[in-house]
Amino acid sequence: MSVYQRLTEQFARIATLNEAAAMLGWDAAAMMPAGGGVARGEQISTLAGLAHELLTRPALADDLAAAAPAGDEWQARNLELMREAQQRATALPRRLVEARVLATNKCEMLWREARPASDFAAVRASLEEVFALTREAAGILGETFGLSPYDALMSQYQRGIGAADVAPVFTNYELFLQKALPAAEERQRRRSHETLPPGPYPADIQEALCRRLAQDAGLDFAHARLDRSAHPFCGGTPTDVRITTRYDEMDPLSAICGVLHETGHALYEQNLPRDHRRQPVGEAAGMAAHESQSLIVEMQAVRSDAYLSYLAPFLSQAFARPVNEAALKRRLLHVERSFIRVEADEMTYPAHVILRFRLEQALISGDLAVADLPGAWNDGLAALLGITPPDDRQGCLQDIHWYDGLVGYFPSYTLGAMAAAQLMAAARLAVPDLDKAFASGDLSPLVTWLSTHIHRHGSRFGFNELLLAATGEKLNPAAFETHLTARYLA
């Protein structure tokens, strides 16, 4: 067996352990009785510990050092990503890893109490500890990979994109928003005020039609399931994707949009390159890339005029009550300054991300003390959206991310939204009659194009290289602004 073959076997073994952990994570959210929680945590952490052991074995490091430069482009990239994964696993001292696990577990637990009580003081000391440890880890990872501490954190979620790439994009968007948002609000006031028929919309009917819409969007249910969980997500593995949602009987569109969002993620996983299954190069290209795939389905395709013209009669029939297109648009294409990120519309959502991007950079650099976070949050939101949260529950306590040690993740959401607009513009040019297909509920021409230009590349390219190959340009936020202008200002 060649050194490279031996490496692929080891990485496949590690990936297989991670698959097992992913299935157990899905089960914990969608199936597990409450009493199984403690044992499940131990099962998942045992699997993670073994995967880490396999990744940090000296024999693996020896093989990585000995592996000959590969002639094949995929192999060369795979080796590069193997080395990166191995370096990431060995960079942090065990003491620090364990201290972070303890600190984030404790902090998340305190946050679960502090958020509903809007009591930042109750979690402040614990969050300080989390940021101190995260800063230490960021410094070590930065040295290992030749990055700034904050960029080292970002690169955990989206390789090859740093603060210097993101900052100007965000600054420009802030300028765009200052003009676009009031204009969109003004235009909105003049729109029809039709509403959806009142509920309830039975959960079982919602579930059946979510399944149907996901299938029509291209999801292969021989390799997927749709279930219910408190927080919707896409989990599982490429040949057995598990998506979840929750059903609100007063609002069917929440589950429909949620399921189509997760379907976008799921299609990416299902169409990853099979020849490179369980290899680093065969994985999705990062979280911004992943988010672009959920958002191109949920925001670009499903909210298009063409698709909504299909969806309105489809829903009318399924629920046996009149759902008209104007009411759908009013509900799904509504812009509003609000406090909660996860409920924000696509125009104001980036403001929430920009706020967090700036604050987490300052928290990592030490320019902002955790104690000053609530004030800085409120000032920042006021500057971006002109509104001030009435309490920390609707301010700096709303997201789990930081309290769980996730720093550097937020930009992925908006990079994904921007990339989705850029990809849709390219797809519209490349694929004739895309909107004609949308008008009959058929997303397959889009999915085929995405599969060819994004999914099947796995992690062969970085985020910008992927966009360059697919659209002829690196990330260019102009497409997103054009999209918003057409949808909300035209």
Add this chain to the structure above:
Amino acid sequence: MSVYQRLTEQFARIATLNEAAAMLGWDAAAMMPAGGGVARGEQISTLAGLAHELLTRPALADDLAAAAPAGDEWQARNLELMREAQQRATALPRRLVEARVLATNKCEMLWREARPASDFAAVRASLEEVFALTREAAGILGETFGLSPYDALMSQYQRGIGAADVAPVFTNYELFLQKALPAAEERQRRRSHETLPPGPYPADIQEALCRRLAQDAGLDFAHARLDRSAHPFCGGTPTDVRITTRYDEMDPLSAICGVLHETGHALYEQNLPRDHRRQPVGEAAGMAAHESQSLIVEMQAVRSDAYLSYLAPFLSQAFARPVNEAALKRRLLHVERSFIRVEADEMTYPAHVILRFRLEQALISGDLAVADLPGAWNDGLAALLGITPPDDRQGCLQDIHWYDGLVGYFPSYTLGAMAAAQLMAAARLAVPDLDKAFASGDLSPLVTWLSTHIHRHGSRFGFNELLLAATGEKLNPAAFETHLTARYLA
């Protein structure tokens, strides 16, 4: 950390991996889309491989050799069982283990085609290979543990019980059956011929009441789930037990009895000693012991006059049609000579086991050639029950066990049935008003007694020692014969 503590940590880690594999096995049977099968097989075999690696590490062997004799009885037994597990894992050469996996996979695949076609010739050569490899493994395990080859196979499923314990019990039962069966058949002819109301009995209603009956039997659904699968089983882990069943809308009693059977297994798992969780000594005492717990619920308690007097009006109400006690008894307490083991009643079931026990001993010793199995099967069944299968589908092709490499397992079923009768007799003496509780659908006094005398002992005792402690006697088949006589001949 003491040597013993280090050992318990290692064994807990191995058990945690096995828990993860158990959950994935449940998911494969109850949830997984068909397309996930290949990856799932790889996930489970990766976990098994890692558990085997951990169990065969030289450091573990060193610790086992160095561990001081424990003062505490539980610790001493745990060490003994740790050594046994480690010896079992290291005894067989890797070549043999891998050859058996390949041979049994292939043989099971051929069997899946051969059974419906009743074509023994199609699987014969493959079964010969399975038995040759099983015989080789049995020889090595026998040498390791100082047992005969067949006893070494039996001990994989029920430690401490060998052919010499079982053979006289079975010979006696055969004599009992020769008189009891014709007498029971004669008495049956004179019984009322009332029948259950015709179906369908909706699966959803069946499921709801199976859940209710399992709960009333003591199953804690904060630590358990009930789902559907093609083949009913009890899986999962002690704090998260997963039982499954299938629903036949023309016959509600099949699912009800099935779920209560699995509930018996589940109660055993839920009540294992928590202080010894994930240690060998904390596991159930073996497959015969486990089967005694499912059968004491399904056969002893649920089919008792008292419980059936509760079940009849309960079912009448749930299905809104008259289910009378006489019809229930006629359906659930019916004796019949038949070809298929899994459909057999409790009186003839042991004959099916006795047949297999004798045949598999002869196949392992070489006294019987695989080629001669169909004839020997048919002769054996004729001698035991006076009937001859019309084809091999209803003869030696009916069970998956041998084709899957499971040899030495069958006696557990009947040892379990006999132990269940013995335990019920002891419980009736020890617990006042047991049948009064059954008559109100309440199994808790029985479960409490079982929990104290069986469940909470884990693997502290062997099968016979467990029965001795619980009932004052080692396995004594007299209680089973007394039970059958009272139920079918009185």
